[in-house]
Amino acid sequence: MATPAIENIVNLHPNVDITIFGSAISTRVFEYHPNVQRIVIDGSRKQKFRVFHLYKQARQLGRFDCAISFRRTLASKLFVWFCEATLKGNYRRYTKRAIHQVIRYNDFVNKVFKVKVSASQLTIYKNQKPVNTHKSDKKLLGINPGASYGSAKRWYPEEFAKVAGELSGQYDIVIFGGPGETDIASDIEKSLIENGITNYQNLAGKTSITALIENISNLDLFITGDSGPMHVAAAFQVPTVAIFGPTKDDETSQWMNDKSVIVKKNLKCQPCMKRTCPLQHHDCMKLITAVEVLDAVKRLN
Template sequence: MKILIELPTWIGDAVMALPAIENIANSYTNSQITIVGSMASVEIIDNHPQVVKTYILKNKHSNLFRILRELNEFDIFLSFRNSLRAKMFKAFISSKRKFQFNKNKYPSRHQVEKYNSFVNESLNLNLEAGNLKIYSQTPVMNSDKKYLGINPGASYGSSKRWYSEEFAELAKKLAQHYEIIIFGASEEKNIANEIEQLLIMKGVTNYSNLAGKTDIKGLIMKISTLSLFITGDSGPMHIAAAFQVPTVSIFGPTRDEETSQWKNNKNIIVKKNLDCQPCMKRTCPLGHHNCMKLIRASEILDAVKSITK
């Protein structure tokens, strides 16, 4: 059985698709799975034992058509993307059975359940969504130290980002108990550097700033070793859930019932429940950003005490 899967673009969505993909793999145990997706999403799953080949999709049409020329015939094709480009990709794929995710078909449920329902209905299965499972190398851990990861960025937009000053204040209060690791993508180095400078001003020295310095596999390895993670609604938040890392998740404009951590019992969500939430906008449409601005470091510290006691 040859199966082709087009992954979601974003890291968080790719991680949330993992239970559905695991159900595909378990239902077709002798299958050979080919993966197509963004570089970030492919790195999330390319260590899966049934994945035999991967292709990186880029924005250029020449890249898309080159991949199409290299792909052979498949028994099943499933796309977890809903875009016009994904529809075009599906049209050119040679497969006996082809299915594409329709985000409008699955309102008001967790994204993991949306993806799992899509697979169940497409392949006539009746399987529940299991735990997030990332196949990765066993990390080398220093048992003498505890690590706190803080993740201030969010690729979705500025509306999902908590404030550098609050992150730094929180890190200062926790630095006596944890080694601090600042995470972030290359485009999030500015906010990570702001936090670093604030930590220096506060006299905190036991930190490392990894923003823009790790690939996805390195990010997975580092997050898997954490004792505690403090983050906004982001891709790394879902990676932490896969490793059951105790997590405080800060939510503002997005729907936590759809994109919160999946099956992590050590997770606490902090949010304000304002009338304007969730607006689902990349920048605050009202200009005040109160859903994040009103959250203080002291509230996150209370959540940390609750989750680690």
């Protein structure tokens, strides 16, 4: 969701050389960005004396005209402070009212560079050599049941399987997920097998972030919870049904994807923003049915 703000920096300074510093997962989004000269993985996270290692990494990067962080943690503030840079900026929220996170990031960049430009679409640059090509008469449906935020954001595997089963006549199915989401993906796979459905792939825990981006970009339809892959789909304008429970869809839904439908329940306890259901009933997800998601798919067609 920070990519529109970064693209606005590039538009202001077309010849800028960018160094991306962060986690091994998030930095992969910029692997093929034409202005990104270096990607440096934050190696301080598991270090006993993290502040010292942050300082060491910041100094090893060299000098910059500008150093900014899109995070609000103490570690990110220290890192920017340690950097040798003429202009520095740490992300902050400038309003308490509910606005999309893309706008928050863009407002931050506007403040740092003293400009007033609007945020455009999410932008991810792909490898020019395709990782996979889909050879089938059917369209391609992606199922993303996981969510790293916590179990409260996850819809149920049996419901995902019902949706995939109903659509398997029109679509070949790809199940996505990270290394920690292989169990829920396996549950979906088992349900498909029990129902005699064979035109699927289970890629959970088997792909790199780069391959995940490539695979999502080639989809004809994506059904997902509120997650990172949901935003990847938005960057490529993939028709998407996004299932929301405890989180704020007005702040973290797909940005500028006209082919997007949100399914949610609007309960009094929503949005609680908790990683697990504090009321222990999980109704914000439990009450969403496969029929509702299939109806949302029809609205996209």
